[in-house]
Amino acid sequence: MDSPSRVFAAIQPAAAREFAGYEREQGLEVRAAHRPTPNNRVREVQVTGTAEVCCPADRVSVRVSVANSKESVDEVTSSVSRRLEYILQALRQHGISDKDASVRRFLHREADLYRMDAEVVVTFSDFEKMEQVCRVLLEKLDKSVCVGRPQFHHSAGCLSQMRRRVCVCAVENAQQKASDISQLLGQSLGPPLLVREEETREWRNEEEEEHGGRGQGAAPTINASSRVSVSFSLRDRSRKKL
Structure with a gap:
């Protein structure tokens, strides 16, 4: 995600005069910075970097339910348990x-019959495997089983990784901008002096939400953006390395 950059460069007065024309054209602020250092002068460049990443869901849950009614508790329990065992x-x-699978059973009475409802909630990390399992259950158990609609979601680890990645990408973009600016000013980019994450944002695709999280069969996504501010020191290219 490209966006206008905010740049601050502090260089020697002579260099500032040399690039005064470029400064006016690009809207950059170039000036000498005075700070309490041995040489009473610090040269640095401050830039902002932005990035945006898209993270698809990495988990899907499916609810598989079975039910039956019999005249006795033993009969209905045995009937439902056989199908549950086949599912497991x-x-x-x-x-x-x-x-990754949880089982629940609920027994109650309806008039002269005992009814048992049972469900298995399965969480998959492999979407293709989820489709295979659902197909097998529907083919073998037919109408005696109900396979619910897949519910896609993001694991905590997936979201944490996404947040780290978007911040790192924003810092990398800021570093590239600072490198380009330092070359333009005839300087070498030094080590970072300060890195600050100023803004983060996360949002879901509204169209995917309206369609139950499956836009044309694809897993729903979460988008994240980050904006960072980074300061780098500047070094004179003509300065000999020790």
């Missing part, structure tokens, strides 16, 4: 860990 076995065969 299918998950294991596809490499789904038990910790």
